[in-house]
Amino acid sequence: GTRNYLIEFVEASYFVTLTNKVIEISLHEVRCCDIDSMTNIMGLLNHRPLLCLVTDRRRYAPGESKEQQLESVVTMVGAAASAGVDLIQVRERDLSARTLETLVIRCLDIIKGTSTQLVVNDRLDVALGTGASGVHLREESFNVDRVRMKTPKGFLIGYSAHDLDGAVAASVYVDYIVLGTVYHSRSKPPSQKLLGVSALAHASRLTAVPILAIGGVTQDVLAEVAHSGAAGIAAIDLFIEAGRSQENRTLGITHLVDTVQQAFDSPKPLV
Numbered sequence: 001g002t003r004n005y006l007i008e009f010v011e012a013s014y015f016v017t018l019t020n021k022v023i024e025i026s027l028h029e030v031r032c033c034d035i036d037s038m039t040n041i042m043g044l045l046n047h048r049p050l051l052c053l054v055t056d057r058r059r060y061a062p063g064e065s066k067e068q069q070l071e072s073v074v075t076m077v078g079a080a081a082s083a084g085v086d087l088i089q090v091r092e093r094d095l096s097a098r099t100l101e102t103l104v105i106r107c108l109d110i111i112k113g114t115s116t117q118l119v120v121n122d123r124l125d126v127a128l129g130t131g132a133s134g135v136h137l138r139e140e141s142f143n144v145d146r147v148r149m150k151t152p153k154g155f156l157i158g159y160s161a162h163d164l165d166g167a168v169a170a171s172v173y174v175d176y177i178v179l180g181t182v183y184h185s186r187s188k189p190p191s192q193k194l195l196g197v198s199a200l201a202h203a204s205r206l207t208a209v210p211i212l213a214i215g216g217v218t219q220d221v222l223a224e225v226a227h228s229g230a231a232g233i234a235a236i237d238l239f240i241e242a243g244r245s246q247e248n249r250t251l252g253i254t255h256l257v258d259t260v261q262q263a264f265d266s267p268k269p270l271v
Contacts (some may be wrong), residue, residue, distance in 0.1 A: 050232030116263035171207035183216025204229035
């Protein structure tokens with residue numbers, strides 16, 4: 001079948017139809033992107049609330065072999081996509097490029113046919129090479145402006161910020177920002193600086209991109225996060241606990257998705 005692509009020149013844009021899928025075009029004055037992918041990304045960024053699952057194989061299968069832990073990531077990603085989670089961030093930074101690439105490809109295969117998008121934490125090369133929806137950058141990653149210049153239109157770029165200034169500065173170049181740590185989290189040391197919901201509120205007012213809360217987000221604080229003006233949440237443990245709460249993982253995460261939606265539909269005022 002045919003697919004529509006946008007070929008963007010320096011001063012003009014043209015719609016063309018290609019019979020074969022274009023993986024990548026890298027010319028100095030030309031960018032190529034899949035129109036369907038752009039539509040999916042725009043739909044994702046406009047959705048409220050925006051739910052992002054961040055993977056952590058060691059927490060999914062503590063004490064198990066590496067192979068079993070990797071399998072647990074694929075299983076969790078599949079369950080989350082089936083449950084309607086918007087965004088998956090594959091965050092397995094210590095894996096070799098080849099192992100990570102294999103994992104991402106498996107995750108992309110299992111979310112086919114769903115609206116879920118997938119980004120790769122930090123590894124721009126793997127994200128581009130596998131055809132992932134985008135990359136999620138850390139503060140220590142590449143300069144975000146350079147990444148934007150080197151990636152095609154429609155390529156999703158996320159960013160982790162740990163203070164308001166960082167969020168505002170990055171918002172010029174990225175599509176969404178994960179801001180935290182908001183609440184106490186068992187994955188962070190007790191000395192970790194907490195931003196609180198006030199930072200979510202300020203960031204949401206000062207930037208034009210979706211702000212997602214991360215760090216200690218539980219079902220008890222969902223309404224508070226929603227009232228702050230944040231676009232959604234990103235989490236690890238919240239999804240793990242949801243997956244264990246029902247007879248099967250997909251059912252548990254589906255219940256979580258519904259709970260988050262209800263909280264954002266009728267947020268409670270801050271006390």
